[in-house]
Amino acid sequence: MQRLFNRGNASAVATVVILLAAWQIIASIMKSVYVPPVSVIAATFVHEWFSPTFGQQAVPSLYRMIVGYFFASVVGITIGIMIGSSKPMYRLLDPVLQFLRAIPPTAIIPVGILLIGIGDQMKMVVIAFGSMWPILINTADGARLVPTERLDTARNFGLTRFETLLRVIVPSATPMIAAGMRTGLSIAFIMIVVSEMIGSTDGLGYYILSAQRTFAIPEMYGGIVLIAILGYLLNTGFVWAEHRVLAWHYGQTARPV
């Protein structure tokens, strides 16, 4: 907690406070129903989200997102390692993958609705489809760019192809895999909101859209603030975990030898 209030953060906090104050003042002057003051949004936020609404709306969203993201990671990393470490695999799969990745994931939602319906599964599939690509591509690059000296060393020491994959290629690729997963996380976030706006009966996306349609404007803003907070927390958590697992990578890049 101490570190949140050091000098560097003081200016960041001050900027946020000034922006919020500016919003408050402008909104109070405008008196527009579409731009409620910060105070109203804050009050609505506390009222809504420290209540069962959180469990009803936020938790399903998080659940779908995490499951979809998990599958995206498993599939993306597996295929990525395969095409990154094997030239024949690359030649075989790359054209298909290049085509599929070009499809904006949002365009897949109608297909998902037709084939799977508007339940949890559709959202998970759509999230997985969207967030898989950066993970897959970064993993493939990471696997492809293992220094030949390391691969030669593994061959020299008599490692089997599988051992080389597990003990040399995958560890070498983890920094790039992590970078792909971070991007994938942002996409998963976008996809959950979009898929819930288009085909859902609950969730944060649904909540925001229905708030807009029923003119529950402060609730709408409150929902957006919640999504922002959740996204920030997830991303921060991810970066924290990444820095622990990849301590060797950050240590290495911090001191050029």
Place this chain on the structure above:
Amino acid sequence: MSSTLAPSSDIILDVDGLQKRYSDGTLAVQEITLDVRAREFVSIVGPSGCGKTTLLKTICALLSPTQGQVKLHGQKISEPPPQMVLVFQDYARSLFPWLTVMGNVMFPLRRRKDLSPAEKEQAAQRAIEAVSLTRFAKHYPWQLSGGMQQRVAIARAVAFRPEIMLLDEPFASVDALTRADLEDLTLQLRDEFGITMLLVTHDIDEAVYLSDRVFVLSAPPSTVLEQIRIPLAQPRDQVRTRSEPGFLELRNHIHGLIGKRKDDGMKSFVLPEAAPALTLEGETVP
């Protein structure tokens, strides 16, 4: 315990008419024939670009020759054999940054099912001690200086318990003082562990200092220009050996050999003239 076993006269590595052409058609190695005896220190010296790295990788079967063959103990090899280990020039690219020094040095022992984990750790510990890095066993390689990292790579090679260590310009990326230390380290390892050394370098002085025999390569596409025996006194010493008159004669001779081939399109060396008494030219090896 250090037992200085003299190099034997048994040829353990036989490279015969080796040729290596890249997939794009360039001829890297035209024809190389050389041999290495047990516990010998053999250097291969030649100008830059003469395919020395390719040659070493072909010798330990990481690459396959376009023509010719490599025989280890009389057997032709087609896969990297457990008796040989290659130490790369670029230690940063060959060491594993996610493992500590101990982790890296233990890595070659993965396949040794005959050793218990405790025995593996002991073997790694011994290798780390042999290169004087005991204090840094728990460090990561990237926390260490360049010379120390190369020591880690060498310790890893030693832990593999090879018969022959191939070194690809291993000291090119370190400063001169460190290089002297590492040169002496390889001599020590040869004495202490009885490992045969095959070292590739562009540094003629280094080749003469370290070796029992030197093979001089031509400019690319490379062939063996000459094989030279180095009869300087053992054990070698950085100051004493390098001041011997024999040392200067040998190095000048080699300089002359490599410098002579200017007409082959190679960049010219600016060298002192070779000493007139080329007493070693044409000397046959017993």
